[in-house]
Amino acid sequence: MSRWLVRAALWPFRKLGAGRAAIRHQTLLKVGLVMVIAFIAMAVICGPRGGGEYGLLPFAPPYNPERSYSEFPRLAPPSPSHWMGTDHLQRDVFSRVIAGGWAPIAVAFASIAIALSVGSLIGWISGYIGGWLDRVLSLTMDAIYSFPSMILAIALVAVIGTGITPMIAAIAFVYVPTYFRITRAEVLKVREQTFVEAARAVGVPGPRLLLRHIAPNTVNAIMAVSSFNIADAILTEAALSFLGYGLPPPAPDWGFDIQNGQRFLQSGYWWLITFPGLMILVLSLGFGLIGEGVSDLMNPKRRRKKIR
Numbered sequence: 563m564s565r566w567l568v569r570a571a572l573w574p575f576r577k578l579g580a581g582r583a584a585i586r587h588q589t590l591l592k593v594g595l596v597m598v599i600a601f602i603a604m605a606v607i608c609g610p611r612g613g614g615e616y617g618l619l620p621f622a623p624p625y626n627p628e629r630s631y632s633e634f635p636r637l638a639p640p641s642p643s644h645w646m647g648t649d650h651l652q653r654d655v656f657s658r659v660i661a662g663g664w665a666p667i668a669v670a671f672a673s674i675a676i677a678l679s680v681g682s683l684i685g686w687i688s689g690y691i692g693g694w695l696d697r698v699l700s701l702t703m704d705a706i707y708s709f710p711s712m713i714l715a716i717a718l719v720a721v722i723g724t725g726i727t728p729m730i731a732a733i734a735f736v737y738v739p740t741y742f743r744i745t746r747a748e749v750l751k752v753r754e755q756t757f758v759e760a761a762r763a764v765g766v767p768g769p770r771l772l773l774r775h776i777a778p779n780t781v782n783a784i785m786a787v788s789s790f791n792i793a794d795a796i797l798t799e800a801a802l803s804f805l806g807y808g809l810p811p812p813a814p815d816w817g818f819d820i821q822n823g824q825r826f827l828q829s830g831y832w833w834l835i836t837f838p839g840l841m842i843l844v845l846s847l848g849f850g851l852i853g854e855g856v857s858d859l860m861n862p863k864r865r866r867k868k869i870r
Contacts, residue, residue: 590851591856594847602667608622614626631652636650665809666845669729681742685741685746685780686745699742716802718736737791789856804821
């Protein structure tokens with residue numbers, strides 16, 4: 563079992579090493595990677611470090627995003643002293659924006675990792691064994707998949723509670739059927755191929771056949787859809803935070819800040835929702851570009867021409 567875990571952990575590095583020549587011509591993938599890496603670095607450097615303090619560096623973020631400063635003007639527009647203005651509680655919007663990225667990134671990565679692991683495992687078992695187990699699992703997953711993902715996530719966090727952990731659990735539950743359907747479809751296709759029949763004919767045990775010969779041939783399809791799901795999970799996390807199911811105030815969170823700033827929009831205080839909204843948009847776009855690039859790499863038939 564340890565050998566399979568080691569091989570699974572090294573798979574992304576082998577893929578990147580083998581595909582370096584192809585990645586050089588993937589402009590969308592490179593742009594997406596730069597955007598996402600920049601956001602992850604920002605989240606690590608400016609995120610919470612405990613005790614209500616933020617940032618690994620003294621100037622990142624420049625002010626404590628949770629603290630109200632009496633010397634700051636209230637609802638001041640963007641200026642050289644406050645690049646993104648201040649809010650109604652005399653807090654620096656720029657500090658809240660760069661410190662609030664860790665929550666959506668952490669929720670998106672954790673929820674998709676859980677959904678990928680659970681959904682893929684169930685899909686492998688269901689597609690390989692077939693029979694009544696496959697029918698029961700397929701009907702169950704189709705029933706979950708039939709619900710609108712946003713409504714289902716809202717219902718789940720309303721039952722479980724608010725905070726990071728409930729959001730991760732709710733979003734992971736919503737995406738499990740997606741990975742189940744993809745994995746099961748790939749297993750049904752791969753298990754009928756000649757090399758699988760040959761391995762079965764020479765007496766390869768079922769678990770070894772599934773892990774060694776079938777499962778690795780389903781990874782490409784799973785990885786191609788993961789980046790798109792992370793982008794969607796970021797939007798879902800922002801929507802849940804907007805509705806009040808995210809981090810408790812006064813913790814910085816893009817969705818929560820948009821919810822707070824919307825009531826001041828008609829009064830002309832546009833910066834309260836513009837900058838958090840742009841962060842959500844750009845981060846989702848970055849993962850979407852990675853998804854497009856990975857799809858092109860995994861599927862030669864849809865590779866685009868090199869962009870000069």
